[in-house]
Each structure stands twice: as structure tokens, then as C-alpha cells.
Amino acid sequence: MRKLIEFPCAGETLLGTLDEAPGAIGLLIVSGGNEIRIGAHRGMALLALRIAEAGHPVFRFDRRGIGDSSGDNRGYDSSADDIAAAAATFRAATGVTRIVAYGNCDAATALAFFHAPANIDALVLANPWVIEPTDDLPPVAAIRARYAERLRDPGEWLRLVRGGVNIRKLISGLLKLSRSQPQREGGLPARLADALGQTQVPVTILLANGDNTAIAFADAYAGPAFAAARTKASLVELDSASHSFASQSDKDWLFKEVRARL
Known part of the structure; x- marks a missing residue:
């Protein structure tokens, strides 16, 4: 059964979608960019359906200022309260005892930054965002x-x-x-490296290795700043250039990898 749930966040009202299932381990999906909770190519909705059919409840939501949620859209770097409110609502609505969170692009980066206050138990991060744009060219x-x-x-x-x-x-x-210059101290890659290096939960990083965002992350991840993160995270690559895992074979691979972490 799929149902809508309204819940409060910092004085605003967010809307989420719950795909019900009997499992005690649930999946929280965080959308990237300015995407609504359905995801690109309906990818997040389809993933949620398949995971729920496999026995795990799934909750996805629109953060403040996106889709059906009220408030101002201040971007992924201001989504700590949204993620925490969604995780708390997910627990209250289902009674799950463990939450695995999945995010793509800047949602992956947001989860790396903000999972601890939300009491999230494991992370699946796809194509994490480390790009600090300076022009219209790729990284x-x-x-x-x-x-x-x-x-x-x-x-x-x-x-x-x-x-x-x-x-x-x-x-x-x-x-x-x-x-090109070395990444500046305190920049986005350094912040992400620090967050992943300090995390206390299991982390899986999924990369579509032909995607520009994934290529930029892989380049940063190979550097010395991510040395601690590499001892904690597992990295799995897909031979694809699709940032949103658009093809059916990409979707099947993503489902398999997420389900394995559940």
C-alpha cells in the first residue's frame, strides 16, 4: 500500500510518500537537486515500489520549497532538518528499527553531512556531488x-x-x-572527505563511472583527503554514463545494490 504523509519541519509542512511493507529495516530515499520525490524518469518511485515488494518499507519526501512541501528551497546544504524530520516520521509511521538512506548526487552529499543527527543506520550514496562550479564546462x-x-x-x-x-x-x-588548481582547503570535497572519514555507520558508494559527477567524485576520492573514508566505505561501479540510472538495466543494478544493503 502506498500512502501520503504530511509532517512538520522547522515550522513548515513537508509531504512524503510511504510504500508499506512488513520489514523492520526500511529505506529512506532523499531526492537530489530540485527533483521532487518521484525522481528523474520516475526512478525513485519505481525503486521504492520494487524495494517494498521485496519486503522493506520505503519513505521518500519533498524537502522544504520543493514539490508539495511548503517553505523556501535553500538547497541540499540546508537540508539537515528535513532529513531528520523525514527519518523521525518514517520511524513513527512504520516502527522500523533500522533505516538505510539512499541519495543520488547532492542528496548523497547531504546524507554524508547530516545522517548522524537523523539517527540513520547505513548510507548508500550514488554519484556524490563534489563539484564547485566555476564555469559552464564539465569538471x-x-x-x-x-x-x-x-x-x-x-x-x-x-x-x-x-x-x-x-x-x-x-x-x-x-x-x-x-x-586547474588543487582543491581548496575547506572546500566541498574536503568537507565530504571529513564527513565520510568520521562516520560511524556503514557506507556504500555507487558510481555510474561514465557520469561527469561520478568522474569528479572518483578523482577526488582517490586523493589523500579521502584516505580515512576509503577505509570505511565500499565502492561499487556501474559501466554507465547515466547519472540517474535511467535505463532498465541500470535500474535493475541499482535495485540489486540497494536491496543488498537492506
């Missing part, structure tokens, strides 16, 4: 990966000779690579 790690891939492809050299490559875009990318 440096993604540009580097794309260029390396294309340099290995004879067809790309032929396109360049025939004028099929956007030279202005190519030069912009090369300039960004030449200007």
Missing part, C-alpha cells in the same frame, strides 16, 4: 577522462581533421585543464 576530471578516451579513438582524430570537432570548445577545455 576537470571529466574533461581529462573524455580527452583520454577520445585520443584512443582513431575516429576522433578523423573528425578533427575533417573539421567535425568544435575547436572553440576544445580550446576552452584545454585551458581549463591548464588552469
Whole structure:
């Protein structure tokens, strides 16, 4: 059975969707960006349905200022109260004794930051957001990966000779690579590294390894700042460029990985 639940958060009213199931371990889904709780391509709603059919209750919600919830949208970095209120409501509505939380993109980063006050028991973080945008180009790690891939492809050299490559875009990318600087102290990657390094709960990181956001995270994750995090988290990669796990095979993989953590 699927039902809607209204609940309070910092003087506002949030709306969530509960997919009921008898299990004592539940899944809390946190949406990324400005997506409503249904998710891109209905991905979160479909995941919730499949997990509930497998025996685990699932709760997903719109944070303040998104979808059916009141208040101002202040972004993922101001969602601590929303996550805590959703987790408390989930427990009260179902009696679950353990909550695993799943988030994609900046929702993954928000969960890394704010899971402890919400008493969340385990994290599944997909394509965590570590990008601090400076222009309209992809992150440096993604540009580097794309260029390396294309340099290995004879067809790309032929396109360049025939004028099929956007030279202005190519030069912009090369300039960004030449200007790239180490991540600043106290920046988003450093904050995420610190949060994951200090967490006391199990963490699984899921990456669609062809996605720009995942590429940027993988580049940061390989660095020294994430040394402590790497001893605590397990990382699983999918050969896909879909940030939202849009294809059916991607959805099947995501379901399998999330269910395994439940």
C-alpha cells in the first residue's frame, strides 16, 4: 500500500510518500537537486515500489520549497532538518528499527553531512556531488577522462581533421585543464572527505563511472583527503554514463545494490 504523509519541519509542512511493507529495516530515499520525490524518469518511485515488494518499507519526501512541501528551497546544504524530520516520521509511521538512506548526487552529499543527527543506520550514496562550479564546462576530471578516451579513438582524430570537432570548445577545455588548481582547503570535497572519514555507520558508494559527477567524485576520492573514508566505505561501479540510472538495466543494478544493503 502506498500512502501520503504530511509532517512538520522547522515550522513548515513537508509531504512524503510511504510504500508499506512488513520489514523492520526500511529505506529512506532523499531526492537530489530540485527533483521532487518521484525522481528523474520516475526512478525513485519505481525503486521504492520494487524495494517494498521485496519486503522493506520505503519513505521518500519533498524537502522544504520543493514539490508539495511548503517553505523556501535553500538547497541540499540546508537540508539537515528535513532529513531528520523525514527519518523521525518514517520511524513513527512504520516502527522500523533500522533505516538505510539512499541519495543520488547532492542528496548523497547531504546524507554524508547530516545522517548522524537523523539517527540513520547505513548510507548508500550514488554519484556524490563534489563539484564547485566555476564555469559552464564539465569538471576537470571529466574533461581529462573524455580527452583520454577520445585520443584512443582513431575516429576522433578523423573528425578533427575533417573539421567535425568544435575547436572553440576544445580550446576552452584545454585551458581549463591548464588552469586547474588543487582543491581548496575547506572546500566541498574536503568537507565530504571529513564527513565520510568520521562516520560511524556503514557506507556504500555507487558510481555510474561514465557520469561527469561520478568522474569528479572518483578523482577526488582517490586523493589523500579521502584516505580515512576509503577505509570505511565500499565502492561499487556501474559501466554507465547515466547519472540517474535511467535505463532498465541500470535500474535493475541499482535495485540489486540497494536491496543488498537492506
